[in-house]
Amino acid sequence: MDPLIFSLSAAGIAVLHTALGPDHYLPFAALGAARRWTIARTLTITAICGVGHVCASLVLAALALGAGSVAMRVTGITSVRGDIAAWLMIAFGVAYAIYGLKFIVRERHVHSHAHAHADGTEHEHGHHHHASHVHPHVSIEKTAARKQSVVAVGWALFIIFLFGPCEPLIPLVMAPASQGAWVTVLMVVSVFAIATIGTMLAIVWALASGLARTPALRAGAYVHSAAGATVAACGAAMLLGL
Template sequence: MNQILIGSLILSILHALIPSHWLPFVTIGKTERWTESRTLTVTALAGLAHTISTTILGLIVGLAGYKLAENYHQLAESVIPAVLLMLGLWYLMQHLRHQHAHEHIDTQQQKGKSFKTLLFSLCLGMFLSPCMEINAYFLSAGALGWQALGLVALIYNLVTLAGMLLMVWVAGRGLRLINAHWFEHNENLITGLTLIALAILNFFIEF
């Protein structure tokens, strides 16, 4: 259980820090001259749409894990690390191809729209772009039962939303705690290496 929760926490923190999860809201907010509270509200609503769609997909995957509960030991020892490893290698390939797999929102396409249209577009864009990496942990949690599945969903939703709001707040105040451009350019590399590290952790370490 601890292994699943720690992995879920790490991936949730990583996603909250990925620039595509918060930088578009900062950019659009400045372009549209939104107040800080409006920018944070839009971020929260769009972020919620994103985590809801990811959670729905995760629960479906978790149901598959629930049906495989009798084979949980094999699932945890081989299937989950394999899924994480394949995802990690895929993101590394995207990095080598210089593609941004996490680019949920095209900022340029959003400019000039009315607030309601803009809000709907941002929420729809985030809803239709669920994060796939966390599904390995939904699958594993599903094999342990609904309580574990609920904990993974809770961790993902709370950490992702809180992280997105924090990053928007920090960037909106002009604080330069991270190099967003470098992070954005290398987000596939960071995601890929993190997933591979988690695959190794899951394969060799029992919590």
């Protein structure tokens, strides 16, 4: 049993599995753009979720190394995990899209008005028809709220990816493990994890970089609802096996 062949197979399968599954990268790029995360923050959250995604599947792969009946149960568990992850992604996407509606409604009730100063400079402030006449300023409370929202969204994605199965990993591990080739098992697991997370990061980086160069796509009031719809669509694609 050649460890190199198994490792190359693991790398190729991991890259294809990740690239062909938009649920591995679109949610991060869409939510990162909507919430105006830096590319570094988006990639950090992607990496953490990728590690959880792979590690959870490793636990199942370890269980699958038992008797055949256990392996069959693990196959069933993997299928159930996939459905749970898909429904969680749909639910989160729909909830986030609904949350985004408030920005669309708010924009319809806002207009800008100009102020001239003694030195001749001018600037504009947003004004809400149903609020007191105050000028917006970033406060400590708002900064704290933004940090909390990053944590909340990050945790939501992490939990979803814990349930998301890495189906190809289990047979890749079981084949060499059944013959006691533990060095090969270690190589396969390492290569598969690096290739999976690396592919996620590469695609998310490309998408996030592209969106960062198109501010108009990030600035619209609809961007949150669009991000939620994207996440929900990824979940639906998972259910359909796409």
